[in-house]
Amino acid sequence: MENYLKQLNDPQKQAVLQTEGPVMIIAGAGSGKTRVLTYRIANLIRKGVDPFNIIALTFTNKAAKEMRNRIESVVGHEARNLWMGTFHSIFAKILRMEADKLGYPSHFTIYDSDDSKSLIKSILKEMQIDDKIYKPGMILGRISNAKNNLITAGMYQTDEEVNAYDSSTGRPELGKIYKVYEERCFKAGAMDFDDLLLKTYQLITKFPDVLNKYQHKFKYMMVDEYQDTNHCQFMIIKKLAAVHQNICVVGDDAQSIYSFRGATIKNILSFESEYSDLKIFKLEQNYRSTQVIVNASGGIIKNNKDQLQKKVWTSNATGDKIKVLKAINDNEEGRFVAQAIFDEKMEKQLPNSAFAILYRTNAQSRSFEEALRKLNVPYRIFGGMSFYQRKEIKDFVAYLRLVINNNDEEALKRIINYPVRGIGQTTIDRLILYAGQNNLSFWEVIQRVREYPELRAAASKITDFAIMIQSFGELRKTHNAYELAAYIAKATGLLKFLNEDKTIEGISRYENMVALLNGIKEFVEDDTNEQEKTLENYLQDIALLTDTDKDDPNADKVTLMTIHGSKGLEFPVVFIGGMEENLFPSQMSLGNRKELEEERRLFYVALTRAELKIYLSYATSRFKFGTLLPCEPSRFLDEIDKEFLDIDRRFATATPLSTNNSDKNGDTYSKPSAWMKTAANKPAPFTKPALKPLPQAIENFVPDNTSGLKEGMNVEHQRFGLGMVKKIEGDGDSRKATVLFNEYGEKQLVLKFAKLRLV
DNA sequence: TACTAAGCTCTTTTT
């Protein structure tokens, strides 16, 4: 113990030794936060605290795993009994044990956002609500937001302010949809990600004995990345810590980047007012980065209004300046970055794994991937489509889910006709309809399929399917997860079906399927943890797994990921791509101080990942909607003190930002300087002109009308409005017309399908 | 009911 205390600086040591009472540790980037947390827990165990009474909550499985390993290396295998994991996984564990109190089965399904969205889509369809106005993603966002603020569907529906808002945006039915969504999840025995938090809160507020049990169990609580907790998480933590008050939160307000997920920086900014006897420790020495990086990033974050005072410093070497690369488009940007990696590797003799390319949006990864492939630089990409989101994987996992939880509606919908067994959309729609009408789950309707005359045609097929699923359920009693999964893969014909497709994509789908089966095998054979090797436990594991978690740190590859995904990681050399106004900062954050400040924190996170050197790159034009649009350099480039920059000589000198603008809340915010936004360079606005209403008589467009079409004629298109035919080429069905539309410019249309009318 | 081709609509970030 004394040995490792020697490795700590003063504030770190104090933070470790202050084990009693509420503690807040403000830890700047690279200040040894994980080390402090690790030693704090190790110290508690050394003092004789039972690991069983310590809970440590993190945001990612990876952070939890890393911390567990490090604690284990200090205190040994005793660390295994710690309650350590993500909010979602720890709460899921508690919920499974107490599920019956909430009327849920202990083997409840966890819906991922795809499932949630799909459920919302079918609810909209059943309620005959227009999904153009009620966009599923947006509805899910509203529901998620409500849940994170502890607002249930019932409360949502009776809240006048919320209703007034929804009505004013033309969506008065939102409360109703939320209610139906809540009921359907319950009937399906499913919880979405937000439910894992909300239901935990409900559990401990509605059942005092449960609260009491966990309050006494968790004598010492620790929360990592506290700046990213939302209101619901805060309330749970507060309640659980109420008895012992030994709550330690660790975070950095400057790295709060998840407000879109309901995280509120308020939690960390006002933690002090929650506990009068709070001890605050500030870790301000950065051990990770060079002086250039520390000072440049510190200069950036200084522009934010919402922040706690701290002075991050380092005694590391000065280091290289930040290099700015200017490219004409995204492909050239990719080439520049790949080439720079190649050169740095040679010059500094670094492995591939020393490099990370970070970007604002997942869509930006393509050009970097292509360029790296061309130079034969191995890379690994996170985000985008994860393994468990692939269709073939989700389909198979749906079988497993359905076997465990027959009521899982989303799983059932996925596979009832996959592989095709003659149960078409009409039949499925009817099943859902009857389920709703009779207040039954989807599965229960299937059980009684013969009671509905309209379903008679498909009845035997449906029954066969149900019997098959039930037979799998029987096998569960005698077989482990792997044996059962392998059997299902064969019995359903899925494995064979995938193996028959010899296209490149088909082969990859088959390989993925095999990889999944191997994964289940590994799960069964893995004896490093004591949990039973049941299918339930396997599903529980993968439901909360993200692809950042299956990182193989030994592979020597360049890392590509979003900035959000990079939180908590570090790399010797970091590339930040797409440093363009409207992309980073995102267009959506402009004109609102708080959102712009979050973008700035995001930039801060990106910069502080680097140990030795940073490259910033931007393109002067980029494809959006298949159109090449001109881009201007990001205002963030402007905010970096020039003394830290190694600017490409073509990089224009910027004029200072004006700060005398204010948004509707009266907050001032900076606007891009004039040189960024000259009228000629301004990107085309994204809002498309509204289509003029069509006269009654021409509502139905008949493709045949175009047979007499000639160059120079005026036409009207259903979507593009009025225009003039410029050119006609080809013959027969492939006849094409180039039409110049008043509002959309030139479009090429295949006349066989064009919805045109002569004017 | 199943399959295919054309049309339409997006673009933040994720446990």
Next chain:
DNA sequence: GAGCTTAGTA
């Protein structure tokens, strides 16, 4: 440029 929906065909 991709994923999803719609319309048309077998």
